[in-house]
Amino acid sequence: MADTPWNLDSKDFDHDAPELGVFLDQDNIPDGLPKEAVVVKISGEINLYSAQIMKERFFHLLDRGFIYLLVNMENVKYIDSSGLGVFMATHSRLVKSGKGGIAVFSPSSQVNKILELTKLKSLIRVGSTSKEAWKLLAP
Structure with a gap:
């Protein structure tokens, strides 16, 4: 497979396992996304065991250099x-660098409920679409 628009090879990045999938999401690239931005799709369950894979990715x-x-x-x-x-660790690292950000979009009802209960929606920007999420982050 050819490199993505972000010059990443999905074969080297994607992680596909029964408990957690982490993939470059080429189907949800909003207009005007700069080269230092990337869209990632997560599937499955994010728990103590699979969270480390997501963090590594x-x-x-x-x-x-993606911010x-x-x-x-x-x-x-x-x-x-x-x-x-x-x-939170990803958000913190971006804040320390002084640029960029992280936003989620299209959260499942279960994830949305957790974000609301933990009050993390105040730190992690949440949009209903990739376009909306990008508007929340765009400089």
């Missing part, structure tokens, strides 16, 4: 505190 993107992460969570069935911690 997110930090890999940050290490490659805007849009995360499609429509197929996430469950997220626990370790998964929320990955979002």
Whole structure:
């Protein structure tokens, strides 16, 4: 497969396992997305065991110079505190760098409920579509 618009090879990035899938999401790229932004799709359950995989993938993107992460969570069935911690660690790393941000879009009803209960919607931007999520992050 050819490189994505972000010059990432999905064969090297994507993680497909029964408990958690992390993929480059080429189907939800909003108009005007800059080269330092990436859209990622998560599927499955984010728990103590799978959260580390997600963190490795997110930090890999940050290490490659991506400063805007849009995360499609429509197929996430469950997220626990370790998964929320990955979002907070990613957010914190971006804040420390002084640029960029992370936003989720299309959260499942279960994920949306967790974000509301934990009050993390005040830190993690949440949109209903990738276009809306990008508007929340765009400089």
